[in-house]
Amino acid sequence: MSDFRPPASETAFILEHVVGYRDLAELPGFEHADLDTVVELLDEAADFMSKVVAPTNRVGDTEGARRNPDGTVTLPDAFRKAYDAYVDGGWGSLPFPEEFEGGGFPSVVGLALQEMVQSSNMAFALCPLLTQGAIDALLHYGSDDQKATYLPKMVTGEWTGTMHLTEPQAGSDVGALTTKAVPNGDGTYSITGQKIFITWGEHELTDNIVHLVLARTPGAPAGTRGISCFIVPKYLVNEDGSLGERNGTTCLSIEHKLGIHGSPTCVMQHDGATGYLIGEENQGMRIMFVMMNVARLSVGMQGVALAERAYQQALSYAKERRQGLAVGQTGTDSPIIDHPDVRRMLMTQRASIAAIRSMMLLNASQMDIASHHPDPETRQRASEIVGLLTPICKSFGTDIGNEVTSSAIQVHGGMGYIEETGVAQHFRDVRIAAIYEGTNGIQAADLVGRKLGVRDGASVMEYIAHMRGILGELTAADDDFATISAELGKQFDALESATTWMLRTGIADPQAVLSGSSPYLRMWGLVLGGWLLAKGAIAAADSGDESLAKEKLVIARFYAEQILPQVSGLSGAATAGSRDLFAL
Missing domain, CATH: 2.40.110.20 (Butyryl-CoA Dehydrogenase, subunit A; domain 2)
Known part of the structure; x- marks a missing residue:
């Protein structure tokens, strides 16, 4: 089993460049939680979790x-x-009010720390x-x-x-x-x-x-x-x-x-x-939903956390395990990380984790805006976004957690199926996350049954338009971003088309909408992930750090070219209706 350390620097990058943490830290009540303080806090937390909890x-x-x-x-x-x-x-107290012995930090910082302890x-x-x-x-x-x-x-x-x-x-x-x-x-x-x-x-x-x-x-x-x-x-x-x-x-x-x-x-x-x-x-249901909505985002982060733990272990194993001779190499065998299909599995894991981590932190940052921004209209809009993102984060995040931990076993080959290697534990542990705090099917039903209809569909359409705004930035970037721009544009169209169908069909035939709700939710998760990775790649390109810029570009491009195309393929299932589901 490999040593594990939570990726504090990756989380810090997302906070600064993807979810706009500097602006968040200027909200009333967060003045003490500036970015430099939070980055230092994340490093200390990573040390603690890796040495004490992991x-x-x-x-x-x-x-x-x-x-x-x-x-x-x-x-x-x-x-x-x-x-x-x-x-x-004091690690659990940081996101709560100081009057009750808390640290008064934003919820997004608390969620970042949750990932660290959950992956440990x-x-x-x-x-x-x-x-x-x-x-x-x-x-x-x-x-x-x-x-x-x-x-x-x-x-x-x-x-x-x-x-x-x-x-x-x-x-x-x-x-x-x-x-x-x-x-x-x-x-x-x-x-x-x-x-x-x-x-x-x-x-x-x-x-x-x-x-x-x-x-x-x-x-x-x-x-x-x-x-x-x-x-x-x-x-x-x-x-x-x-x-x-x-x-x-x-x-x-x-x-x-x-x-x-x-x-x-x-x-x-x-x-x-x-x-x-x-x-x-x-009043119990109102109170329950306060608990449940917070828990749903935390459960989505469990998908990130276990995926990260499993990925780090798979990466370490792939570097050490030698088997077969890779194309173009000499000798008797090669580390399996030199084989293209192992690389594909690892890159899929890495890109998927980066995408869903960004989604979770975006959701939490909108929670902070909804609770602390001085402008009522801004708070209301952030609250709508939280409502939209929460079922997606819970469901898509835990689905990806299942997929990545399973893929990590595959990287280990037969040894992954042996309990002594420890990688199977991550797969077993994360499996519950798609079930509790409202099964993923319930999350999908919530998305199409409650969240799409906010302001008669205007809220969700506004968010799709907001995401589309990145296409201009990608067009203005160099040619390395061309395929990201093209694929994102295509999948924004697919998501908008499916959303239009959902809104048009929902009132007359709710059964049809519910029948396509799970593939529709996955479309949202995939598009959000591609959009956020593209945001990170653009920010890294402007950072002056060539190594960072290359890393973020490659991850965003891999995701856009090899994962994002699934969105169009899911359109048929999302809009197929209920006929064949109830035919037999």
Whole structure:
């Protein structure tokens, strides 16, 4: 297995030259988070993750999490030391408000750090990731007392958080949940019901776990309209902030999974547990979507993270493994990286990772604009873009994560199928990402069912026109950019044509639109990736750094010539309708 180090310099390049971080740092509240500070921070984080967290990845997979007869969960010993160091370093607190012990950095910086910890050990990283989703929900909807009680320790990582959504009979249909919340008469509620697939639902790394639980109050409307959200801490918190008695929530079992073995995925039982209502009754779906939208982008970044880890390992192996004699070389054998098809796999991995990393950071930067820009119209437009990009990032990012980790196994040949090499773990670990936080099919349905219709389609068409603006810059560049310009122009046309079909067909035949939603979403992901890589190549060409300019040009051109043409090929599937899907 190769040494792993998160690519801090690549992330810094994207922040500066692709998503416009310098402008972001000038927004109110971000003055302390200038680009130079962030670049230094990324380098320090890369050192920490590679030295402290990354070495726990393999042991987490082989030892796994275990539930004990008393309901406690034992984790690999290496996790505690790494988690304590993670908390001491303040790595999870950086994107949260300073008033709650956070660093006040932009969300895009927090997401960049998430990639680093997730690529170092995805199973370990799920603990702070779920905590951050719970923090966001409390920041948006928690009372002042709830924020004061829970947020400071959750932001620092001294306490962790979870989301209790799914139930055995409901699956992704949250509206079918049956967990009950009965008022106790003192402002608290008695929570009774069972939840499944609860990530890091039980552990001993921290003194307390703050569960956010969806449940129904008596007489609540049916379906999603009647769901409320409650704080159900593992240990009740006394008025002075100290911990009180154990609450009535227990871990019944943990799942035996394909991957992320070090992450305890729990079946949780609430037997009259004390819960505290967040916001108002029947507001649970609004609160859930705050958690889910943040989590969806983070899950998309898991695709980037595991792809990067697998790519680095495949690249290292390809340089060392000798087999066959490459064309034009002498001797008895060559490193397999000298064979064209291995090069093709590695370049496809590298270009795909660069594209989806840029997409994730673009999405997060728009979140920062939507929350911090002083102009209301600019905030509103950024919010629309976030709505458009989030399902694409979650779905396309995790699909690419599956493809790249699989390709990394292929580079290893037969040794990739052997667990001892470690590369198969990345493939197994990332497989869940396309399923949870709303399966990728649900993301595609959200894209065509909700996001395309914003302002009667004007919002999405404006964004396609915005992307087209790069064609003028490419035309003005030298001939090395000619094929990038030609291919992007062709695929902008294909995407716009498919979008027009979706908008025209959706009202009259929603089944047809849903039938083509997944290939349509992939068209978006591919086009966004090509556009962002082209932006990076143009910026690098103007940097004065010849080596950097060559690197970015080659990656953007390879993507444009060998990956981007898939867009036109997907047009037929996106617009085929539903006839044959339901014919048999």
